[in-house]
Amino acid sequence: MADALFDRALELVMDAGQTLLENGGEVFRAQQTMEIMAASLGVRDFHVYVLTNGIFASAHLPGRDAVSLVRHVPTVSVHLGRVEAVNELSRELAAGRLGVVEAEARLNTARTLPRSTPQLEILACVVGAAGFAYLFGGTLADMPVAAVAGLLEALVCQQFARHGINRIFTDIVAAFCGTIWAIAVQTVVPAVNANAAIIGALMVLTPGVALTMGVRDILNGDYLSGSIRLLDALLIAGSIAGGVVLGWIMARGLGVA
Amino acid sequence: MPIWTHYFAHFMVAVIATISFGITFQMPRRHYLACGLTGAVGWMVYIFCVELFALSPAIATLVATLPLTGCARFFAIRHKAPVTIFLLPGIFPLVPGAGIYYTAYYFLQGEQELFASKGGETFKVALALALGIALVCSLPLPLPGRVDDEHRPPPS
Numbered sequence: 001m002a003d004a005l006f007d008r009a010l011e012l013v014m015d016a017g018q019t020l021l022e023n024g025g026e027v028f029r030a031q032q033t034m035e036i037m038a039a040s041l042g043v044r045d046f047h048v049y050v051l052t053n054g055i056f057a058s059a060h061l062p063g064r065d066a067v068s069l070v071r072h073v074p075t076v077s078v079h080l081g082r083v084e085a086v087n088e089l090s091r092e093l094a095a096g097r098l099g100v101v102e103a104e105a106r107l108n109t110a111r112t113l114p115r116s117t118p119q120l121e122i123l124a125c126v127v128g129a130a131g132f133a134y135l136f137g138g139t140l141a142d143m144p145v146a147a148v149a150g151l152l153e154a155l156v157c158q159q160f161a162r163h164g165i166n167r168i169f170t171d172i173v174a175a176f177c178g179t180i181w182a183i184a185v186q187t188v189v190p191a192v193n194a195n196a197a198i199i200g201a202l203m204v205l206t207p208g209v210a211l212t213m214g215v216r217d218i219l220n221g222d223y224l225s226g227s228i229r230l231l232d233a234l235l236i237a238g239s240i241a242g243g244v245v246l247g248w249i250m251a252r253g254l255g256v257a
Numbered sequence: 258m259p260i261w262t263h264y265f266a267h268f269m270v271a272v273i274a275t276i277s278f279g280i281t282f283q284m285p286r287r288h289y290l291a292c293g294l295t296g297a298v299g300w301m302v303y304i305f306c307v308e309l310f311a312l313s314p315a316i317a318t319l320v321a322t323l324p325l326t327g328c329a330r331f332f333a334i335r336h337k338a339p340v341t342i343f344l345l346p347g348i349f350p351l352v353p354g355a356g357i358y359y360t361a362y363y364f365l366q367g368e369q370e371l372f373a374s375k376g377g378e379t380f381k382v383a384l385a386l387a388l389g390i391a392l393v394c395s396l397p398l399p400l401p402g403r404v405d406d407e408h409r410p411p412p413s
Contacts, residue, residue, distance in 0.1 A: 024282070025339070078283065080282050080341065080345065083339055084339060087338070113283075116280060121280065125277070125281060127274070128277035131270045131274030135267060135270055135274065195359075195362070202358055203354040204281075206352045206354040207352070208348050211348075211386065212344060214387075215390050237357050240358075241360060244357075244358055244365075245361050248362065
């Protein structure tokens with residue numbers, strides 16, 4: 001293979017792995033996909049090690065020095081559409097239906113798949129919060145309260161993410177806002193059950209993703225990545241609990257609860 | 258409310274809530290229904306276990322995770338998509354959000370015993386969730402010949 005093409009193929013494989021990790025793909029999926037793609041593109045001696053937040057790879061071309069590549073993936077924001085697209089791409093590469101150039105174009109499309117609008121995401125949080133308030137024993141009166149709490153949390157999450165504020169603080173503030181709001185409504189309208197409304201809204205923040213992916217990483221033998229994710233789940237749960245406690249302390253301080 | 262309306266309402270709400278979470282994860286549109294069903298199956302089994310069989314939340318979660326993960330894998334094969342797409346949003350109804358809340362709540366109330374029992378229960382539910390996913394995800398594929406893309410051997 002010509003040197004230039006070899007370099008492009010390597011870049012392509014690294015980019016694909018990075019895209020998977022960034023958008024919520026599991027560690028073993030990134031690793032396996034990269035190996036499959038490298039083999040399909042004719043990259044020999046390809047070795048890759050993937051962690052939750054980094055990719056280390058090396059490859060060797062006969063008559064040339066070994067190449068090593070490192071990618072740092074600091075933040076993950078889940079985009080399942082992109083994960084699926086890269087998956088599809090690797091499947092077609094393995095079937096031999098694509099060359100390097102076409103694959104590059106496809107990967108570019110996958111990486112730039114649009115996110116849904118912020119309004120739609122907020123709407124989804126609102127509906128989700130209201131729905132879970134109902135499932136967790138809330139009445140019809142609790143649902144709108146949970147919906148507004150979910151709205152507050154979604155707004156906090158979006159605004160804080162825009163300013164690059166860390167996840168822990170964001171979760172504490174979001175849980176705090178939801179809690180305070182529900183307690184305030186309960187004070188004014190005693191028919192509302194603050195507990196159900198708060199729980200519904202908290203479901204938006206719960207660490208379901210970190211927990212599930214941590215388990216799956218550990219199952220696949222990626223103990224280090226799994227531990228990182230499970231620690232993440234524990235921290236998120238702790239932050240949510242912290243926000244709730246702060247909310248109740250403030251409500252008590254104001255003498256309403 | 259008659260009992261079947263109660264469960265029907267739960268089913269519908271679970272579908273809608275799961276799809277909502279799928280939207281925040283940017284799930285492709287063609288998977289909305291499958292993903293909503295996955296979440297609702299898990300929730301219905303959970304609520305049956307808790308309300309009809311009076312099982313503890315941790316055991317109910319374990320029992321519910323099995324069909325849920327099975328569903329996710331079934332849809333993954335049918336739609337030729339990664340199993341994560343259905344598992345991530347589908348698992349949300351079973352994540353112990355209520356447990357986290359009540360643990361924090363009783364901690365603040367100074368109710369040591371309730372705090373300890375809720376905290377322990379939340380931890381157990383999380384473990385049950387993990388165990389359930391682990392059990393089903395570790396099973397070899399039920400139908401030989403239909404290769405899920407996670408288990409496809411790398412081409413040589």
